[in-house]
Amino acid sequence: MPHLLERIKKTLEDLDTDASAELELELVEHIRKSMDPQKHLTLEYVRYMRNKWAGHASMDRRFDTWVQANDSLSIPAVEAALVRIMNA
Structure with missing residues (x-):
């Protein structure tokens, strides 16, 4: 976008x-x-998780607790980000 x-x-x-x-x-x-991820937490969350799961060596899921990234994916946060993108 x-x-x-x-x-x-x-x-x-x-x-x-x-x-x-x-x-x-x-x-x-x-x-x-x-659409600025710096201003909208759900977009920042999606960008963060995308980078994490893209296999960046500096990100280890076992030790990364920001937004419970070491535990699970927040489907509501992803849905909220998609709604923001669609509305834009």
């Missing part, structure tokens, strides 16, 4: 700037902020 938003922003900036393009750029920025 971040790459798509960047591409849309670049395309809009390359167009002649008029009132509608400015509104569209503002909308792109609003969507980008609504």
Whole structure:
């Protein structure tokens, strides 16, 4: 999603700037902020678990207790993140 938003922003900036393009750029920025993992714990959780389960050697499930990552996956947190992404 971040790459798509960047591409849309670049395309809009390359167009002649008029009132509608400015509104569209503002909308792109609003969507980008609504998708920022630093501001939304569920998105941070999904990113964290993705990195953990992608096999990063620095992350050992047995010793990692942040958001109970050593125990189980929080399906409600993943669902909440998906709802945020779909709404964006």
